[in-house]
Amino acid sequence: AQTVTQSQPEMSVQEAETVTLSCTYDTSESDYYLFWYKQPPSRQMILVIRQEAYKQQNATENRFSVNFQKAAKSFSLKISDSRLGDAAMYFCAYRSYLYGGATNKLIFGTGTLLAVQP
Amino acid sequence: GAVVSQHPSWVICKSGTSVKIECRSLDFQATTMFWYRQFPKQSLMLMATSNEGSKATYEQGVEKDKFLINHASLTLSTLTVTSAHPEDSSFYICSAGVGQPQHFGDGTRLSIL
Numbered sequence: 001a002q003t004v005t006q007s008q009p010e011m012s013v014q015e016a017e018t019v020t021l022s023c024t025y026d027t028s029e030s031d032y033y034l035f036w037y038k039q040p041p042s043r044q045m046i047l048v049i050r051q052e053a054y055k056q057q058n059a060t061e062n063r064f065s066v067n068f069q070k071a072a073k074s075f076s077l078k079i080s081d082s083r084l085g086d087a088a089m090y091f092c093a094y095r096s097y098l099y100g101g102a103t104n105k106l107i108f109g110t111g112t113l114l115a116v117q118p
Numbered sequence: 119g120a121v122v123s124q125h126p127s128w129v130i131c132k133s134g135t136s137v138k139i140e141c142r143s144l145d146f147q148a149t150t151m152f153w154y155r156q157f158p159k160q161s162l163m164l165m166a167t168s169n170e171g172s173k174a175t176y177e178q179g180v181e182k183d184k185f186l187i188n189h190a191s192l193t194l195s196t197l198t199v200t201s202a203h204p205e206d207s208s209f210y211i212c213s214a215g216v217g218q219p220q221h222f223g224d225g226t227r228l229s230i231l
Contacts, residue, residue, distance in 0.1 A: 035219065043156075043209060045222035091161060095220075105152055106213070106220060108161045 002027040004094050006109035013082045014117050020067075021077045021112045023092030031097035034068065034075045035106070040088040048090070051075065053097070079114075087116045121145055122214050124223025132231055133204060139197045139226045141168075141212035147192035148214035153185075156209040156225075165210075168195040202230045 003026045013019035025034070036048040051059045051068050058066050067076045079086055092109040123142045131137055141151055149170045154162040166187050167175040174187035184206075186198040195214075199206050211225040 043211075043225050043227075045162075045211065045213075047219050050219060104150055104215065104220065105164055105167060106162075107164075110161045113159075 002029070002032075002094050002096075002107050004092050004107050004109035006092055006112050008112045009110070010113045010115070012115045012117060013079070015082055015084060017082055018078060018080045019082055019114065021079075021090055021092075021114065023075045023077070023109055025073050025075065025092070025094050025109075027073070027094065029096060033095040033097065034066075035093040035095070036064070036066070036075075036077045037091045037093060037108075038086075038088045039091060039111075045091075049077065082116050084116050084118060087114055089113050122212065122221040122223045124212055124226055126226060127224060128227045128229075130229045130231065131202065134201055135230075137199045137202055137228060139199075139210055139212075139228075141195045141197070141214065141223050143193045143214045143221075146215075148195075149192060151189060151195040151212055151214040152220070153187065153195075153197050154211045154213070156211060158209075162211065165197075168197075170195075199228065202228070204230045206230055 005024045032053045034051045038046040038048050049059050049061045049064050058068050063080045065078045089111045091111045093106040095106050121144050125140045151168040153165045155165050156162045164177050165180045168187045168189040170189045176182050189195040207230045212223045213220040215221050
C-alpha cells in the first residue's frame with residue numbers, strides 16, 4: 001500500500017521569502033501522480049501543482065515549484081516570494097497512474113500548516 | 119466555476135437523525151466519486167469509493183451501515199449518515215473527475231448535537 005509522509009506539522013515564513021515544504025512517499029509502482037493541495041480556512045481543496053512520475057522535469061506554476069526526486073521518493077514544494085494569502089494547510093497527495101475506478105483515489109499526507117508573517 | 123457541487127455546506131441536527139449529503143458533477147459524467155472525512159487539523163481520510171450503478175467500496179474501518187452511499191446516476195452520489203451521533207461530527211468532502219486532476223466539492227460541515 002502507498003503511504004505519504006509530511007514530517008513538518010507547521011512551518012512559518014516571512015512575507016516575500018521562500019519556504020520549502022517536505023513530502024516523502026512510499027510505493028512499489030513505477031508510474032504515478034503526485035500533487036500538492038492547499039486548504040485555506042474555508043476548507044476548499046485547491047490544487048497547487050502536480051507532477052507525473054514519468055516526467056523528469058520538475059513542475060512549476062508561477063511562484064510554486066517542486067523538487068521531485070523519484071529515486072529518493074521525495075516531492076518537496078517550494079513557495080517563492082511568499083504572500084499572506086499563501087497561509088494555509090498544505091497537503092501532499094499520491095495517485096496511482098492506473099486509470100479508472102478506485103485507482104483514482106488520492107492518498108494524502110498529514111499536512112503542513114504554513115503561516116506567513118508580515 | 120465549480121465543477122463539483124456539494125450540498126449542504128453546513129448542517130446541524132440532533133443526535134439520532136439521518137443526514138444526506140449530495141455530491142454532483144456539473145459538467146461531466148463521473149462513474150466514480152470519492153468520499154473523504156476530515157477531522158479538525160487532520161488530513162483527509164478516504165471513507166469510500168462510490169461506483170455508479172453498483173455497490174460502494176468502503177475503506178477498512180468504515181461502517182457500511184452507518185455511512186450509506188448511493189450513486190444512482192452518472193452525476194450524483196449521496197452519502198447518508200444514519201442515526202448520527204456527536205462522534206460523527208466532522209467535515210465531509212467529495213471528489214470526482216475524469217482522469218486528473220480530481221475536482222473537490224466545497225465540503226459539508228456536519229455538527230450533531
